[in-house]
Amino acid sequence: MKKLLLILSVGAIMTVMGCTNKTGTPSGTATSTASSTAISTTDPAKNKELTVASQDIAASLDPVKPLTSSYLRGIGAGEALFRVNPKGAIEPSLAESAKEIDPTTWEIKLRPKASFWSGKAIDAAAVIASLERSRSLDLTAKPYLDDLTFSKVDDFTIGVKTKRSHLQVPLNLSYYQTMIVNADAKQDAVDTMDLSGMYKVVEFVPKQKMVLELNKNYWGKAPVIPRIVYQAISDEQTRVLSALSGKSQVVLNIPATSLAQFKDNKEVRLSATPAANTQTIYLNLNKPQFADVKVRQALSWALDRNELVVLAAEGQSTPITTWLSSNPAYQEARNAVYSKTDLDKAGQLLDEAGWKKGSDGIRTKDGNPLTLRLMTWGGDKALGEALQSQWTKIGIKVSVQHGDYSLIETARKSGDWDASIEAWNTFGDEYALLKGQFAPEGSANFGGYKDEETSKLLAQLAEAPDQAARHELALKINERVALQAPVISLFPRPQISAVSKSLQGFEDHFRQYENVVNANLTISSK
Numbered sequence: 001m002k003k004l005l006l007i008l009s010v011g012a013i014m015t016v017m018g019c020t021n022k023t024g025t026p027s028g029t030a031t032s033t034a035s036s037t038a039i040s041t042t043d044p045a046k047n048k049e050l051t052v053a054s055q056d057i058a059a060s061l062d063p064v065k066p067l068t069s070s071y072l073r074g075i076g077a078g079e080a081l082f083r084v085n086p087k088g089a090i091e092p093s094l095a096e097s098a099k100e101i102d103p104t105t106w107e108i109k110l111r112p113k114a115s116f117w118s119g120k121a122i123d124a125a126a127v128i129a130s131l132e133r134s135r136s137l138d139l140t141a142k143p144y145l146d147d148l149t150f151s152k153v154d155d156f157t158i159g160v161k162t163k164r165s166h167l168q169v170p171l172n173l174s175y176y177q178t179m180i181v182n183a184d185a186k187q188d189a190v191d192t193m194d195l196s197g198m199y200k201v202v203e204f205v206p207k208q209k210m211v212l213e214l215n216k217n218y219w220g221k222a223p224v225i226p227r228i229v230y231q232a233i234s235d236e237q238t239r240v241l242s243a244l245s246g247k248s249q250v251v252l253n254i255p256a257t258s259l260a261q262f263k264d265n266k267e268v269r270l271s272a273t274p275a276a277n278t279q280t281i282y283l284n285l286n287k288p289q290f291a292d293v294k295v296r297q298a299l300s301w302a303l304d305r306n307e308l309v310v311l312a313a314e315g316q317s318t319p320i321t322t323w324l325s326s327n328p329a330y331q332e333a334r335n336a337v338y339s340k341t342d343l344d345k346a347g348q349l350l351d352e353a354g355w356k357k358g359s360d361g362i363r364t365k366d367g368n369p370l371t372l373r374l375m376t377w378g379g380d381k382a383l384g385e386a387l388q389s390q391w392t393k394i395g396i397k398v399s400v401q402h403g404d405y406s407l408i409e410t411a412r413k414s415g416d417w418d419a420s421i422e423a424w425n426t427f428g429d430e431y432a433l434l435k436g437q438f439a440p441e442g443s444a445n446f447g448g449y450k451d452e453e454t455s456k457l458l459a460q461l462a463e464a465p466d467q468a469a470r471h472e473l474a475l476k477i478n479e480r481v482a483l484q485a486p487v488i489s490l491f492p493r494p495q496i497s498a499v500s501k502s503l504q505g506f507e508d509h510f511r512q513y514e515n516v517v518n519a520n521l522t523i524s525s526k
Contacts, residue, residue: 049227050503050523052516053239053248055378056405057232059207062187063179063195064138066409073176075230076199076223076517077212081108081127082174086273086509088328088427090170094122094180094196103165108173110156114219116182116194124152129183131173139443141177143436144429148172164431164462171428176514198223198519208232221519228517236379243268243498249523250503250516254496255379256314268498271508272316275495276427278326279317279383281374281488283419285447289370290418294353296485299372300338302346302394303387309491312383317491323437324478326492327426333475337482346394355395363395371397375420377405383421383490412446420446423493427511430474431461438481449486 052075063069063078072078081095092098096109114122128150134141148169149161160169172178181187182194190204198218203211210230214223231248233239236255243251246267254262254270262270283290283299290296305319318334320326325333347357355363355370363370372391376384384400391398401407411417424444426433435458436442440450454477461473481487495513499506505520 048225048523049229050225050250050517050521051229051231051248052250053231053233053242053252055232055234055236055239055253057207057210057230058204059406061189061193061201061204063177063181064134064141064187066140067405069138069179070176070513071210071230072195072197072201073179073514074512074516075210075212075228077197077201078176078179078181078195079197080174080176080178080180081110082170083515084174084427084511086507086515088510090168090174092170093174094127095170095173098170100166100169104162104167106160106162106169107153108158108160108169110158111219112156114196115217116185116196117200117215117217118182118185118194119217120182120184120194122180122196123155124158125155126182127158127180128152130180131178133181133183134178138177140436141175142443143432144172144175144178147432165465168429172432175428199228199517223517223519224522240498243500246500246502249500250506251498252512252516253379254498256312256316256494256496257382259314259316259496262498267501269501271497271499271506271512273495273508273510273512275423275492275512276327276510277423277425277493278320278323279380279421279423279490279493280323281387281419281421281490282446283486283488284415284417285449285486286415287418289372290447292353293484294349295355295370296488297483298346298349298353298394299391299396300482300485300488301342301349303338303390303488303490304341305490307390308383308386311386312380313491313494316494316496319491320489322478322482323487323489324426324430324434324474325489329471330426330475330478333478336479343394350394357395361392361395362397369397370395371399371418373418374398374400375408375411375417376400376402377408377421380421425511430470431458431464434458434461434474434477438477438486445486447486449481449484451480451484451486454480454484 058068058071060068063072079093082090083093085091094114096111099107101107131150135145147163147167151159153159180196185194186192190201198215199212200215201210202213212228214226233242239251240258240261242248262268283296285291309315309317309319320334321338322333322336324330350363354365357363374384381402388398388400408420436444438445438449438454439458457473457477464470464473502524504522504524507515507518509515
Protein backbone atom coordinates (compact mmCIF):
# COMPACT_ATOMS: atom_id res chain seq x y z
CA MET A 1 0.00 0.00 0.00
CA LYS A 2 1.26 3.43 -0.83
CA LYS A 3 2.57 5.24 2.18
CA LEU A 4 0.04 7.60 3.67
CA LEU A 5 2.54 9.85 5.36
CA LEU A 6 3.33 13.12 3.60
CA ILE A 7 6.28 15.42 4.02
CA LEU A 8 5.47 18.42 6.22
CA SER A 9 6.67 21.74 4.96
CA VAL A 10 8.69 23.64 7.52
CA GLY A 11 8.93 26.98 5.84
CA ALA A 12 6.21 28.53 7.96
CA ILE A 13 6.91 26.80 11.26
CA MET A 14 8.05 29.91 13.11
CA THR A 15 5.80 32.41 11.30
CA VAL A 16 3.37 34.28 13.52
CA MET A 17 0.37 35.00 11.33
CA GLY A 18 -1.71 38.01 12.28
CA CYS A 19 1.14 39.26 14.50
CA THR A 20 3.73 41.96 14.03
CA ASN A 21 7.37 41.35 14.86
CA LYS A 22 10.16 43.88 14.90
CA THR A 23 12.67 41.17 14.12
CA GLY A 24 10.93 39.82 11.20
CA THR A 25 -10.07 10.70 39.30
CA PRO A 26 -12.43 8.29 37.22
CA SER A 27 -15.83 7.58 38.75
CA GLY A 28 -17.90 5.95 36.00
CA THR A 29 -20.85 8.16 36.95
CA ALA A 30 -22.19 10.68 34.46
CA THR A 31 -22.43 14.32 35.44
CA SER A 32 -24.74 16.40 33.28
CA THR A 33 -26.77 19.58 33.04
CA ALA A 34 -30.47 19.79 32.42
CA SER A 35 -29.88 20.74 28.80
CA SER A 36 -28.48 17.30 27.94
CA THR A 37 -30.76 15.25 25.70
CA ALA A 38 -30.86 11.63 24.58
CA ILE A 39 -28.08 10.53 22.25
CA SER A 40 -28.89 9.15 18.82
CA THR A 41 -26.30 8.21 16.24
CA THR A 42 -28.57 6.38 13.80
CA ASP A 43 -29.03 9.36 11.49
CA PRO A 44 -26.35 11.97 12.19
CA ALA A 45 -27.23 14.06 9.13
CA LYS A 46 -30.81 14.43 10.30
CA ASN A 47 -29.97 14.92 13.97
CA LYS A 48 -27.09 17.29 13.22
CA GLU A 49 -24.91 15.32 15.59
CA LEU A 50 -21.22 14.58 15.10
CA THR A 51 -19.83 11.44 16.70
CA VAL A 52 -16.10 11.27 17.35
CA ALA A 53 -14.43 8.12 18.67
CA SER A 54 -10.96 7.71 20.12
CA GLN A 55 -9.04 5.00 21.95
CA ASP A 56 -9.31 7.06 25.11
CA ILE A 57 -10.77 10.32 26.38
CA ALA A 58 -10.21 12.42 29.45
CA ALA A 59 -10.34 11.00 32.96
CA SER A 60 -10.88 14.49 34.34
CA LEU A 61 -12.37 17.82 33.29
CA ASP A 62 -9.57 19.91 34.77
CA PRO A 63 -7.10 20.92 32.03
CA VAL A 64 -4.12 20.69 34.40
CA LYS A 65 -4.64 16.93 34.79
CA PRO A 66 -2.63 14.62 32.47
CA LEU A 67 -3.77 14.77 28.81
CA THR A 68 -7.10 16.46 29.68
CA SER A 69 -6.32 19.74 27.94
CA SER A 70 -5.54 17.99 24.64
CA TYR A 71 -8.90 16.19 24.68
CA LEU A 72 -10.79 19.39 25.48
CA ARG A 73 -8.85 21.42 22.93
CA GLY A 74 -9.29 18.85 20.17
CA ILE A 75 -13.05 18.57 20.58
CA GLY A 76 -13.65 22.33 20.52
CA ALA A 77 -14.23 22.97 24.22
CA GLY A 78 -11.03 24.84 25.04
CA GLU A 79 -8.72 27.40 23.48
CA ALA A 80 -5.29 28.91 23.98
CA LEU A 81 -4.13 32.40 23.08
CA PHE A 82 -2.71 31.07 19.81
CA ARG A 83 -3.13 28.04 17.58
CA VAL A 84 -1.02 26.24 14.99
CA ASN A 85 -2.51 25.89 11.52
CA PRO A 86 -2.02 22.76 9.35
CA LYS A 87 1.04 24.31 7.68
CA GLY A 88 2.79 24.90 11.00
CA ALA A 89 2.22 28.66 11.20
CA ILE A 90 1.12 30.32 14.45
CA GLU A 91 -2.21 32.17 14.34
CA PRO A 92 -4.04 34.26 16.96
CA SER A 93 -6.94 32.55 18.74
CA LEU A 94 -8.08 34.18 22.00
CA ALA A 95 -5.33 36.69 21.34
CA GLU A 96 -6.01 39.28 18.67
CA SER A 97 -2.37 40.05 17.90
CA ALA A 98 1.17 39.84 19.27
CA LYS A 99 4.13 42.18 18.92
CA GLU A 100 7.78 41.88 19.93
CA ILE A 101 8.67 45.21 21.57
CA ASP A 102 12.34 44.41 22.20
CA PRO A 103 14.45 41.21 22.43
CA THR A 104 12.94 40.24 25.81
CA THR A 105 9.53 41.93 25.73
CA TRP A 106 6.29 41.04 23.96
CA GLU A 107 2.86 42.63 24.01
CA ILE A 108 -0.28 40.57 23.43
CA LYS A 109 -3.63 42.14 22.57
CA LEU A 110 -6.73 40.16 23.56
CA ARG A 111 -10.09 40.02 21.79
CA PRO A 112 -12.34 42.40 23.78
CA LYS A 113 -15.50 40.42 22.95
CA ALA A 114 -14.22 37.01 24.06
CA SER A 115 -15.73 35.51 27.20
CA PHE A 116 -15.89 32.25 29.12
CA TRP A 117 -19.00 30.04 29.02
CA SER A 118 -20.20 31.79 32.18
CA GLY A 119 -20.07 35.17 30.47
CA LYS A 120 -17.03 36.35 32.42
CA ALA A 121 -14.75 38.47 30.23
CA ILE A 122 -11.47 36.97 29.05
CA ASP A 123 -9.43 40.00 29.99
CA ALA A 124 -5.78 40.39 30.92
CA ALA A 125 -6.33 39.54 34.59
CA ALA A 126 -8.26 36.37 33.71
CA VAL A 127 -5.65 35.19 31.19
CA ILE A 128 -2.74 35.78 33.56
CA ALA A 129 -4.56 33.97 36.37
CA SER A 130 -5.16 30.99 34.06
CA LEU A 131 -1.55 30.80 32.91
CA GLU A 132 -0.25 31.08 36.47
CA ARG A 133 -2.62 28.28 37.51
CA SER A 134 -1.19 26.09 34.75
CA ARG A 135 2.36 27.00 35.74
CA SER A 136 1.78 25.96 39.35
CA LEU A 137 -0.38 22.84 38.81
CA ASP A 138 0.61 21.34 35.45
CA LEU A 139 4.14 19.97 35.13
CA THR A 140 3.73 19.54 31.36
CA ALA A 141 2.99 23.28 31.02
CA LYS A 142 6.11 24.40 32.87
CA PRO A 143 8.56 24.14 29.93
CA TYR A 144 6.39 26.58 27.96
CA LEU A 145 5.73 29.03 30.81
CA ASP A 146 8.83 29.03 33.03
CA ASP A 147 10.72 31.50 30.85
CA LEU A 148 7.79 33.94 30.73
CA THR A 149 6.67 36.62 33.20
CA PHE A 150 3.21 38.14 32.63
CA SER A 151 1.90 41.57 33.57
CA LYS A 152 -1.28 43.52 32.91
CA VAL A 153 -0.73 46.55 30.66
CA ASP A 154 -4.43 47.40 30.43
CA ASP A 155 -7.70 45.44 30.54
CA PHE A 156 -7.04 43.73 27.22
CA THR A 157 -3.26 43.94 26.86
CA ILE A 158 -0.71 41.61 28.43
CA GLY A 159 3.00 42.32 28.74
CA VAL A 160 5.37 39.36 28.57
CA LYS A 161 8.99 39.44 29.71
CA THR A 162 11.21 36.57 28.56
CA LYS A 163 14.37 35.17 30.14
CA ARG A 164 15.81 34.50 26.70
CA SER A 165 16.21 36.90 23.80
CA HIS A 166 13.84 36.59 20.85
CA LEU A 167 11.88 33.74 22.41
CA GLN A 168 8.86 33.03 20.20
CA VAL A 169 6.17 33.73 22.79
CA PRO A 170 3.16 32.99 20.51
CA LEU A 171 4.64 29.57 19.76
CA ASN A 172 4.99 28.75 23.46
CA LEU A 173 1.45 29.94 24.12
CA SER A 174 -0.03 27.80 21.35
CA TYR A 175 0.51 24.51 23.18
CA TYR A 176 -2.57 22.73 24.47
CA GLN A 177 -1.19 22.83 28.03
CA THR A 178 -1.54 26.63 27.98
CA MET A 179 -5.32 26.48 27.43
CA ILE A 180 -7.13 29.41 29.05
CA VAL A 181 -9.67 28.67 31.79
CA ASN A 182 -11.57 30.71 34.35
CA ALA A 183 -9.17 30.29 37.27
CA ASP A 184 -11.89 31.33 39.73
CA ALA A 185 -14.10 28.39 38.74
CA LYS A 186 -13.79 24.79 39.91
CA GLN A 187 -12.86 22.69 36.90
CA ASP A 188 -14.02 19.42 38.48
CA ALA A 189 -17.58 19.02 37.13
CA VAL A 190 -19.71 19.93 34.13
CA ASP A 191 -21.70 22.48 36.12
CA THR A 192 -18.65 24.28 37.49
CA MET A 193 -16.03 24.12 34.70
CA ASP A 194 -15.64 27.33 32.73
CA LEU A 195 -13.78 27.35 29.43
CA SER A 196 -14.12 29.42 26.25
CA GLY A 197 -14.53 27.02 23.32
CA MET A 198 -17.21 26.96 20.63
CA TYR A 199 -18.70 23.85 22.26
CA LYS A 200 -19.73 23.49 25.90
CA VAL A 201 -19.52 20.21 27.81
CA VAL A 202 -23.00 19.13 28.97
CA GLU A 203 -22.34 15.51 29.94
CA PHE A 204 -19.25 13.62 31.03
CA VAL A 205 -18.47 10.05 32.02
CA PRO A 206 -14.74 9.83 32.86
CA LYS A 207 -12.75 7.89 30.27
CA GLN A 208 -15.97 6.88 28.49
CA LYS A 209 -18.01 9.69 26.99
CA MET A 210 -18.28 13.44 26.65
CA VAL A 211 -21.27 15.27 25.11
CA LEU A 212 -20.98 18.86 23.96
CA GLU A 213 -23.43 21.46 22.68
CA LEU A 214 -23.02 24.88 21.10
CA ASN A 215 -21.67 27.74 23.15
CA LYS A 216 -24.18 30.33 22.00
CA ASN A 217 -22.02 33.20 23.23
CA TYR A 218 -18.92 32.13 21.35
CA TRP A 219 -16.77 35.05 20.23
CA GLY A 220 -15.76 33.51 16.90
CA LYS A 221 -17.47 31.89 13.95
CA ALA A 222 -20.44 29.81 15.08
CA PRO A 223 -20.24 26.10 14.17
CA VAL A 224 -22.94 24.53 12.00
CA ILE A 225 -23.17 21.21 13.86
CA PRO A 226 -24.90 21.87 17.20
CA ARG A 227 -23.98 18.71 19.10
CA ILE A 228 -20.95 16.44 19.48
CA VAL A 229 -20.68 13.03 21.08
CA TYR A 230 -17.09 12.15 21.96
CA GLN A 231 -16.66 8.56 23.06
CA ALA A 232 -13.86 6.21 24.03
CA ILE A 233 -13.63 2.89 22.21
CA SER A 234 -10.57 1.16 23.60
CA ASP A 235 -10.80 -1.99 21.47
CA GLU A 236 -9.04 -1.39 18.16
CA GLN A 237 -11.32 -3.52 15.97
CA THR A 238 -14.47 -2.09 17.52
CA ARG A 239 -13.12 1.38 16.77
CA VAL A 240 -12.46 0.41 13.16
CA LEU A 241 -15.96 -1.03 12.78
CA SER A 242 -17.42 2.18 14.21
CA ALA A 243 -15.82 4.04 11.30
CA LEU A 244 -16.72 1.49 8.63
CA SER A 245 -20.36 1.25 9.78
CA GLY A 246 -20.84 5.02 9.83
CA LYS A 247 -21.66 5.12 13.55
CA SER A 248 -18.79 7.56 14.03
CA GLN A 249 -17.98 10.29 11.53
CA VAL A 250 -14.44 10.74 12.89
CA VAL A 251 -12.44 7.88 14.40
CA LEU A 252 -9.02 8.69 15.80
CA ASN A 253 -6.17 6.27 16.50
CA ILE A 254 -6.82 3.84 13.67
CA PRO A 255 -4.20 1.10 14.11
CA ALA A 256 -1.81 0.69 11.21
CA THR A 257 -2.58 -3.02 11.22
CA SER A 258 -6.17 -2.25 10.16
CA LEU A 259 -5.41 -0.17 7.07
CA ALA A 260 -6.34 -3.00 4.68
CA GLN A 261 -9.94 -2.89 5.95
CA PHE A 262 -10.34 0.60 4.48
CA LYS A 263 -9.00 -0.23 1.04
CA ASP A 264 -11.36 0.91 -1.75
CA ASN A 265 -13.95 2.03 0.82
CA LYS A 266 -16.28 4.60 -0.77
CA GLU A 267 -17.74 5.95 2.48
CA VAL A 268 -14.63 6.62 4.56
CA ARG A 269 -11.28 8.27 3.86
CA LEU A 270 -8.10 7.98 5.87
CA SER A 271 -6.19 10.97 7.20
CA ALA A 272 -2.56 10.09 7.86
CA THR A 273 -0.70 13.33 8.42
CA PRO A 274 2.94 13.21 9.58
CA ALA A 275 3.09 13.71 13.33
CA ALA A 276 6.01 15.65 14.79
CA ASN A 277 6.69 13.21 17.60
CA THR A 278 9.09 10.40 18.33
CA GLN A 279 8.13 6.91 19.39
CA THR A 280 10.55 6.70 22.32
CA ILE A 281 11.67 4.05 24.80
CA TYR A 282 12.32 5.70 28.16
CA LEU A 283 14.80 3.82 30.36
CA ASN A 284 14.83 3.98 34.16
CA LEU A 285 18.44 4.94 34.84
CA ASN A 286 17.96 4.21 38.55
CA LYS A 287 17.89 0.50 37.71
CA PRO A 288 21.43 -0.99 38.04
CA GLN A 289 21.47 -2.61 34.59
CA PHE A 290 20.69 0.72 32.87
CA ALA A 291 23.10 2.86 34.88
CA ASP A 292 25.85 1.67 32.51
CA VAL A 293 25.88 3.68 29.26
CA LYS A 294 27.29 0.67 27.37
CA VAL A 295 24.16 -1.36 28.14
CA ARG A 296 21.94 1.48 26.95
CA GLN A 297 23.97 1.89 23.76
CA ALA A 298 23.79 -1.85 23.13
CA LEU A 299 20.00 -1.72 23.32
CA SER A 300 19.94 0.90 20.58
CA TRP A 301 22.56 -0.73 18.32
CA ALA A 302 20.63 -4.02 18.45
CA LEU A 303 17.45 -2.58 16.97
CA ASP A 304 16.34 -3.07 13.38
CA ARG A 305 14.21 0.04 13.11
CA ASN A 306 13.13 -0.73 9.55
CA GLU A 307 11.66 -4.00 10.78
CA LEU A 308 9.98 -2.19 13.67
CA VAL A 309 8.28 0.21 11.25
CA VAL A 310 6.97 -2.74 9.23
CA LEU A 311 5.88 -4.89 12.17
CA ALA A 312 4.50 -2.17 14.42
CA ALA A 313 3.41 0.55 11.99
CA GLU A 314 2.59 -1.32 8.76
CA GLY A 315 5.29 0.70 7.01
CA GLN A 316 3.49 3.97 7.76
CA SER A 317 6.49 5.77 9.25
CA THR A 318 10.22 6.34 8.83
CA PRO A 319 13.00 4.99 11.08
CA ILE A 320 14.85 7.59 13.13
CA THR A 321 17.68 7.22 15.63
CA THR A 322 17.55 10.54 17.53
CA TRP A 323 14.73 12.15 19.47
CA LEU A 324 14.54 15.58 17.81
CA SER A 325 14.74 14.29 14.24
CA SER A 326 10.97 13.76 13.94
CA ASN A 327 10.75 17.55 13.95
CA PRO A 328 10.68 18.47 10.24
CA ALA A 329 13.36 21.12 10.82
CA TYR A 330 15.83 18.47 12.08
CA GLN A 331 15.45 15.69 9.56
CA GLU A 332 19.20 15.70 8.87
CA ALA A 333 19.69 13.93 12.23
CA ARG A 334 17.42 10.98 11.44
CA ASN A 335 20.30 8.52 11.06
CA ALA A 336 22.81 10.08 13.46
CA VAL A 337 24.86 7.88 15.80
CA TYR A 338 23.04 4.56 15.24
CA SER A 339 23.35 4.47 11.48
CA LYS A 340 22.59 0.75 11.12
CA THR A 341 21.63 -2.36 13.02
CA ASP A 342 24.80 -3.85 14.51
CA LEU A 343 24.29 -6.95 16.66
CA ASP A 344 28.03 -7.57 16.90
CA LYS A 345 28.65 -4.10 18.33
CA ALA A 346 25.74 -4.52 20.74
CA GLY A 347 27.18 -7.84 21.93
CA GLN A 348 30.66 -6.36 22.31
CA LEU A 349 29.32 -3.50 24.45
CA LEU A 350 27.46 -5.92 26.71
CA ASP A 351 30.60 -8.06 27.06
CA GLU A 352 32.59 -4.96 28.05
CA ALA A 353 29.93 -4.10 30.60
CA GLY A 354 30.38 -7.53 32.17
CA TRP A 355 27.20 -9.16 30.90
CA LYS A 356 28.27 -12.57 29.55
CA LYS A 357 26.01 -14.84 27.52
CA GLY A 358 25.30 -18.23 29.08
CA SER A 359 24.51 -21.60 27.51
CA ASP A 360 20.80 -20.70 27.59
CA GLY A 361 21.48 -17.55 25.53
CA ILE A 362 20.72 -15.19 28.45
CA ARG A 363 23.39 -12.77 29.64
CA THR A 364 24.26 -12.66 33.32
CA LYS A 365 26.49 -10.62 35.62
CA ASP A 366 27.37 -11.61 39.18
CA GLY A 367 24.81 -14.38 38.90
CA ASN A 368 21.96 -12.05 37.91
CA PRO A 369 20.26 -12.28 34.48
CA LEU A 370 20.02 -9.19 32.26
CA THR A 371 16.29 -8.45 32.32
CA LEU A 372 14.09 -5.70 30.93
CA ARG A 373 10.40 -5.13 31.70
CA LEU A 374 8.86 -3.02 28.93
CA MET A 375 5.54 -1.24 29.60
CA THR A 376 3.35 -0.36 26.59
CA TRP A 377 -0.10 1.15 26.18
CA GLY A 378 -2.57 2.19 23.47
CA GLY A 379 -1.61 0.87 20.05
CA ASP A 380 1.94 -0.09 20.98
CA LYS A 381 1.42 -3.76 21.87
CA ALA A 382 2.84 -5.00 18.56
CA LEU A 383 5.81 -2.66 18.95
CA GLY A 384 6.54 -4.05 22.39
CA GLU A 385 6.47 -7.61 21.10
CA ALA A 386 8.77 -6.72 18.18
CA LEU A 387 11.27 -5.11 20.56
CA GLN A 388 11.12 -8.17 22.78
CA SER A 389 12.05 -10.37 19.82
CA GLN A 390 14.94 -8.17 18.72
CA TRP A 391 16.51 -7.74 22.17
CA THR A 392 16.24 -11.46 22.87
CA LYS A 393 18.77 -11.96 20.05
CA ILE A 394 21.49 -10.26 22.10
CA GLY A 395 20.76 -12.24 25.27
CA ILE A 396 18.34 -9.97 27.14
CA LYS A 397 15.39 -11.53 28.95
CA VAL A 398 12.52 -9.20 28.01
CA SER A 399 8.94 -9.18 29.29
CA VAL A 400 6.19 -6.92 27.93
CA GLN A 401 3.38 -5.49 30.04
CA HIS A 402 0.58 -3.94 27.98
CA GLY A 403 -2.19 -1.99 29.68
CA ASP A 404 -3.70 1.38 30.47
CA TYR A 405 -1.48 4.48 30.58
CA SER A 406 -2.35 4.89 34.25
CA LEU A 407 -0.26 1.77 34.97
CA ILE A 408 2.80 3.53 33.55
CA GLU A 409 2.09 6.63 35.64
CA THR A 410 1.71 4.55 38.80
CA ALA A 411 4.91 2.62 38.11
CA ARG A 412 6.87 5.84 37.60
CA LYS A 413 5.66 7.25 40.91
CA SER A 414 6.78 4.12 42.74
CA GLY A 415 10.01 3.74 40.75
CA ASP A 416 9.14 0.14 39.94
CA TRP A 417 9.70 0.13 36.18
CA ASP A 418 12.46 -0.61 33.69
CA ALA A 419 11.31 0.88 30.39
CA SER A 420 8.19 2.35 28.80
CA ILE A 421 7.15 3.71 25.41
CA GLU A 422 5.69 7.15 24.69
CA ALA A 423 5.67 9.61 21.79
CA TRP A 424 6.10 13.23 22.88
CA ASN A 425 5.82 16.26 20.64
CA THR A 426 9.04 17.53 19.04
CA PHE A 427 7.58 20.62 17.32
CA GLY A 428 8.27 24.04 18.77
CA ASP A 429 10.83 25.97 20.77
CA GLU A 430 13.92 23.80 20.85
CA TYR A 431 15.05 24.85 24.31
CA ALA A 432 11.69 24.20 25.96
CA LEU A 433 11.38 20.82 24.26
CA LEU A 434 14.91 19.60 25.02
CA LYS A 435 14.89 20.99 28.56
CA GLY A 436 11.62 19.21 29.29
CA GLN A 437 13.04 15.90 28.11
CA PHE A 438 16.68 15.96 29.14
CA ALA A 439 17.37 18.53 31.88
CA PRO A 440 17.62 16.96 35.36
CA GLU A 441 14.44 18.81 36.39
CA GLY A 442 12.65 18.19 33.07
CA SER A 443 8.99 17.19 33.42
CA ALA A 444 9.40 14.43 30.80
CA ASN A 445 12.81 13.26 32.01
CA PHE A 446 11.19 10.12 33.35
CA GLY A 447 14.35 8.05 33.69
CA GLY A 448 16.34 10.54 35.78
CA TYR A 449 18.95 11.50 33.13
CA LYS A 450 21.69 13.75 34.50
CA ASP A 451 24.58 14.66 32.23
CA GLU A 452 26.91 17.61 32.77
CA GLU A 453 27.70 18.05 29.07
CA THR A 454 24.00 18.05 28.12
CA SER A 455 23.26 20.63 30.83
CA LYS A 456 26.08 22.90 29.56
CA LEU A 457 24.73 22.70 26.01
CA LEU A 458 21.21 23.46 27.24
CA ALA A 459 22.53 26.56 29.02
CA GLN A 460 24.17 27.70 25.78
CA LEU A 461 20.95 27.03 23.86
CA ALA A 462 19.04 29.21 26.31
CA GLU A 463 21.29 32.16 25.37
CA ALA A 464 21.59 31.48 21.61
CA PRO A 465 21.27 34.81 19.75
CA ASP A 466 19.47 33.61 16.63
CA GLN A 467 17.78 30.65 14.94
CA ALA A 468 20.96 29.45 13.24
CA ALA A 469 22.76 29.20 16.57
CA ARG A 470 19.74 27.53 18.17
CA HIS A 471 19.63 24.97 15.38
CA GLU A 472 23.31 24.08 15.71
CA LEU A 473 23.14 23.72 19.49
CA ALA A 474 19.93 21.71 19.34
CA LEU A 475 21.65 19.27 16.97
CA LYS A 476 24.57 18.92 19.39
CA ILE A 477 22.23 18.19 22.31
CA ASN A 478 20.27 15.77 20.18
CA GLU A 479 23.44 13.86 19.29
CA ARG A 480 24.82 13.95 22.84
CA VAL A 481 21.61 12.45 24.19
CA ALA A 482 21.64 9.73 21.53
CA LEU A 483 25.21 8.81 22.52
CA GLN A 484 24.29 8.68 26.21
CA ALA A 485 21.09 6.78 25.36
CA PRO A 486 18.82 7.58 28.32
CA VAL A 487 16.09 7.13 25.73
CA ILE A 488 15.96 5.12 22.52
CA SER A 489 14.32 6.73 19.50
CA LEU A 490 12.47 4.57 16.98
CA PHE A 491 10.14 6.37 14.53
CA PRO A 492 7.38 9.00 14.46
CA ARG A 493 4.20 7.40 15.75
CA PRO A 494 1.66 6.99 12.90
CA GLN A 495 -1.32 9.30 13.33
CA ILE A 496 -4.19 7.81 11.37
CA SER A 497 -7.82 8.91 11.50
CA ALA A 498 -10.86 7.63 9.60
CA VAL A 499 -13.20 10.37 8.40
CA SER A 500 -16.63 9.85 6.89
CA LYS A 501 -16.91 11.31 3.40
CA SER A 502 -20.24 12.79 4.48
CA LEU A 503 -18.30 15.10 6.82
CA GLN A 504 -17.09 18.23 5.07
CA GLY A 505 -14.46 20.65 6.39
CA PHE A 506 -12.28 18.25 8.38
CA GLU A 507 -8.68 19.51 8.54
CA ASP A 508 -5.76 17.11 8.26
CA HIS A 509 -3.28 18.38 10.83
CA PHE A 510 0.13 17.24 12.11
CA ARG A 511 -1.22 17.98 15.61
CA GLN A 512 -4.53 16.23 14.98
CA TYR A 513 -5.10 15.46 18.65
CA GLU A 514 -5.83 19.13 19.31
CA ASN A 515 -7.42 19.96 15.95
CA VAL A 516 -10.30 17.52 15.48
CA VAL A 517 -13.22 19.96 15.50
CA ASN A 518 -13.49 23.29 13.70
CA ALA A 519 -16.33 25.69 12.94
CA ASN A 520 -16.49 24.73 9.24
CA LEU A 521 -17.59 21.12 9.76
CA THR A 522 -20.85 20.11 8.10
CA ILE A 523 -22.56 16.75 7.59
CA SER A 524 -24.07 16.24 4.17
CA SER A 525 -27.32 14.30 3.69
CA LYS A 526 -27.26 11.12 1.60
